[in-house]
Amino acid sequence: METQDKKIAKDIEGYLKEHENKDMLRFLTCGSVDDGKSTLIGRMLYDAKMVFDDQLAAAEGESKQYGTTGGKIDMALLVDGLQSEREQGITIDVAYRFFATENRKFIIADTPGHEEYTRNMVTGASTADVAIILIDARKGILTQTRRHSFIVSLLGIEHVVIAINKMDLVDYSEDVFNEISTAYTELATELGIKNTYYIPVSALDGDNVVDKSDKTSWYKGQPMLSLLDTMDISKEQKEEDLRFPVQYVNRPNLNFRGFCGTIVAGSVSVGDNITILPSGKTTKVKSIINGGDITETDFHVTCQEAYAPMAVTLTTEDEVDISRGDMIVHSNSVPRVSNSLKVMLVWMDENSMILNEQYDIKRGTSVVSGAFEHINYQVDVNTFERNQVHSLGVNDIASCKMLLNQPIAADSYETNRFTGSFIVVDKITNNTVGAGMILGVSRREEDLDKIQNKEYTDSEKALNLFIRENFPEWECKTI
Amino acid sequence: MITQERLTHLKQLEAESIHILREVAAEFSNPVMMYSVGKDSSVMLHLAIKAFAPSKPPFPMLHVDTKWKFNEMIKFRDQRAIDLGFDLVVHSNQKGIDMNISPFEHGSKVHTDIMKTQGLKQALNIGGYDAIIGGARRDEEKSRAKERIFSFRDKNHTWDPKNQRPELWNIYNTAIQKGESVRVFPISNWTELDIWQYIYLENITIPDLYFSKEREVVEFEGTKILVDDDRMPEELRKTAKKEMVRFRTLGCYPLTGAINSSATTLPEIIKEMLLSTSSEREGRLIDKDSIGAMEQKKKEGYF
Incomplete structure (x- = not known):
């Protein structure tokens, strides 16, 4: 930091040049109430000199009023935002924090660890590249560790850092560290977490957070910050298929009709053959405007090619009907289009999910009505056991069959985080009541008319009710 | 490809x-x-x-x-x-x-x-x-x-x-x-x-108040504020001095503290920001009212 300050003082333009080309990494911290999450984040910000004097002075003042660390500055107070939380001494919602090194800008999603806040962790995990899971060295792997790890794997986070914290309270014991690491490796294997990294840490004292600690000479790895700074998070180089959800139709006059959106996967070039889904119409790309290239003096800059995650505007050779919610793809790699999807649903509302009730399903830029027809099984986030249930309450996670009123072009979440994810919006309260990940897309569309408009007789309905009440294991649908 | x-x-x-x-x-x-x-x-x-x-x-x-x-x-x-x-x-x-x-x-x-x-x-x-x-x-x-x-x-x-x-x-x-x-x-x-890096890279026009120059300021409630018009009380205005100052945020002039600075270009502003030890909102008086x-x-x- 000292040398960096010197560089800034000496050659600011050189410094700015270097910092134009930083990468960005988003990570999530998960731990239980007393695992020291906020303390770890506060420590990273503090040791990376990302805390300003006046913020520190405010935290010092507040430490006297609310702090839990005796004479020391309570690092958690640098991070915990809301007044009510400070008074309770816990974090109650997702908070986003920022810091940067010479290589990377970091966005931290800080989420609470209580069971009732599973939804907040899912929210924080949805945008993260990396997860840091805190484990109290005195306690080892707890139920909540399993829960956090499950959610991290569910949301497709490929890199997990296990911070074995409070090493100061176990005399920096290598044995304790090894024992917990070994146990966690088994858990990671069970959940299919791709990359794991283990670090012995004391967030309170700063051991192995920014600087390597001399109290853990047996630890040969990097401290937390340099690990995050150098970790390779680029996806395996593969030819990703173009996915372009149409967000907005830009039509300033009769001569221009552009389709705006963010490329969520792959790349597109002028002249490419494209297919519009779900209609299946085809055309060619005529021109590409990359929003990033536009200047205040030139509104008409175009480019030959663009790639994810650029926000662009495409025009087409032919006048085909394209509107918000459609997906543009290359004609030689078309995803499945269906209204019947197998999904993993996280329920987030106090009101339970009602089977066959119509909700608004927002996936990418499309909003379509749909219902959950059937719960295949609910997963216990602590034991990973699959249970048969008939309703979903807040924080429940379950595999369901989702039936939409219109077909959409969809990928599995595993293939594409943005075309494979959706939120569920209640039609009356307008709240976001659920979030889901697509597991599979049916080959064929289901005939909605047959399902929705079939008239049942009273005796059929009575029989249906009798079966559902007395033989729940048959998983009979409500008619 | x-x-x-x-x-x-x-x-x-x-x-x-x-x-x-x-x-x-x-x-x-x-x-x-x-x-x-x-x-x-x-x-x-x-x-x-x-x-x-x-x-x-x-x-x-x-x-x-x-x-x-x-x-x-x-x-x-x-x-x-x-x-x-x-x-x-x-x-x-x-x-x-x-x-x-x-x-x-x-x-x-x-x-x-x-x-x-x-x-x-x-x-x-x-x-x-x-x-x-x-x-x-x-x-x-x-x-x-x-x-x-x-x-x-x-x-x-x-x-x-x-x-x-x-x-x-x-x-x-x-x-x-x-x-x-x-x-x-x-x-x-x-x-x-x-924000600053982006303004620099994209050459975005911003008000001159962000750049340092000689301006008339007075001490008011622990910060320096600009003498921007004659609505400032007479006794305050009497204390006005010319100083090289600029503003890190812009708002109502009586509530926006100026900082002494020699930064007259964007890179100099960024340099000052990177080497400073107090956060951006400190110059804004409203946040300090209470925790x-x-x-x-x-x-x-x-x-």
């Missing part, structure tokens, strides 16, 4: 912000963008131009004029509106003007509440906007760190921090009832340094 590079952090942030702005334009019937004339507003305006080119941004810019803004800000605002051709809506709280509300006489709390918070509510009610795009960033203040990018407001424009809608991936819930609204923060994930002051103001409808 072209080789895909990872976009730099600024290009990623820019793309995210453009996505958010387009989502607003596509989903709401009567959106507006808050324009406060400061550097963050300048960046927002620039992003809006990029998002909708070759069209102009499909929403007006709203400035709540407390009547105590720096004169230079007002000139800058009107010139930008002419140069870029955007629709500008200006609103001031007439009741407050009639009451002769003054930060010098009534203090920052009363002035901010009547001229800024109440003025904003009036402007929003008159406009009937269903989406209000603001330039707040999550790194500015602790209570902002928890706010969603699409942040729901009830009919009274109030924020309920304990009852926020979950926000996942880049999917934003834009559903509201008539009378309700959403505040949208496209630069939530930018930091002060990101959690901003959280309280936000609940009441302040941006």
Whole structure:
């Protein structure tokens, strides 16, 4: 930091040049109430000199009023935002924090660890590249560790850092560290977490957070910050298929009709053959405007090619009907289009999910009505056991069959985080009541008319009710 | 097959912000963008131009004029509106003007509440906007760190921090009832340094007040403020001295502290910012009123 300050003082333009080309990494911290999450984040910000004097002075003042660390500055107070939380001494919602090194800008999603806040962790995990899971060295792997790890794997986070914290309270014991690491490796294997990294840490004292600690000479790895700074998070180089959800139709006059959106996967070039889904119409790309290239003096800059995650505007050779919610793809790699999807649903509302009730399903830029027809099984986030249930309450996670009123072009979440994810919006309260990940897309569309408009007789309905009440294991649908 | 590079952090942030702005334009019937004339507003305006080119941004810019803004800000605002051709809506709280509300006489709390918070509510009610795009960033203040990018407001424009809608991936819930609204923060994930670097890279025009020059200032409640007009009490004005100063944030001149500085170019401003040890909002007097002051103001409808 000292040398960096010197560089800034000496050659600011050189410094700015270097910092134009930083990468960005988003990570999530998960731990239980007393695992020291906020303390770890506060420590990273503090040791990376990302805390300003006046913020520190405010935290010092507040430490006297609310702090839990005796004479020391309570690092958690640098991070915990809301007044009510400070008074309770816990974090109650997702908070986003920022810091940067010479290589990377970091966005931290800080989420609470209580069971009732599973939804907040899912929210924080949805945008993260990396997860840091805190484990109290005195306690080892707890139920909540399993829960956090499950959610991290569910949301497709490929890199997990296990911070074995409070090493100061176990005399920096290598044995304790090894024992917990070994146990966690088994858990990671069970959940299919791709990359794991283990670090012995004391967030309170700063051991192995920014600087390597001399109290853990047996630890040969990097401290937390340099690990995050150098970790390779680029996806395996593969030819990703173009996915372009149409967000907005830009039509300033009769001569221009552009389709705006963010490329969520792959790349597109002028002249490419494209297919519009779900209609299946085809055309060619005529021109590409990359929003990033536009200047205040030139509104008409175009480019030959663009790639994810650029926000662009495409025009087409032919006048085909394209509107918000459609997906543009290359004609030689078309995803499945269906209204019947197998999904993993996280329920987030106090009101339970009602089977066959119509909700608004927002996936990418499309909003379509749909219902959950059937719960295949609910997963216990602590034991990973699959249970048969008939309703979903807040924080429940379950595999369901989702039936939409219109077909959409969809990928599995595993293939594409943005075309494979959706939120569920209640039609009356307008709240976001659920979030889901697509597991599979049916080959064929289901005939909605047959399902929705079939008239049942009273005796059929009575029989249906009798079966559902007395033989729940048959998983009979409500008619 | 072209080789895909990872976009730099600024290009990623820019793309995210453009996505958010387009989502607003596509989903709401009567959106507006808050324009406060400061550097963050300048960046927002620039992003809006990029998002909708070759069209102009499909929403007006709203400035709540407390009547105590720096004169230079007002000139800058009107010139930008002419140069870029955007629709500008200006609103001031007439009741407050009639009451002769003054930060010098009534203090920052009363002035901010009547001229800024109440003025904003009036402007929003008159406009009937269903989406209000603001330039707040999550790194500015602790209570902002928890706010969603699409942040729901009830009919009274109030924020309920304990009852926020979950926000996942880049999917934003834009559903509201008539009378309700959403505040949208496209630069939530930018930091002060990101903003400055972007202004530098993109050569974005910002008011001159950010650059240091010799200005007349007086000591007021522990900070230096600019002698901007003769509404400043006589006894204060008598103490005026010329100093090399600039402003790190722009607001009402009696409530915005100047800092001594020799930074006259963008790289020098960034250098000063990087080497400074106090955070951006320190020069703003309103936050210091009490712990959690901003959280309280936000609940009441302040941006």
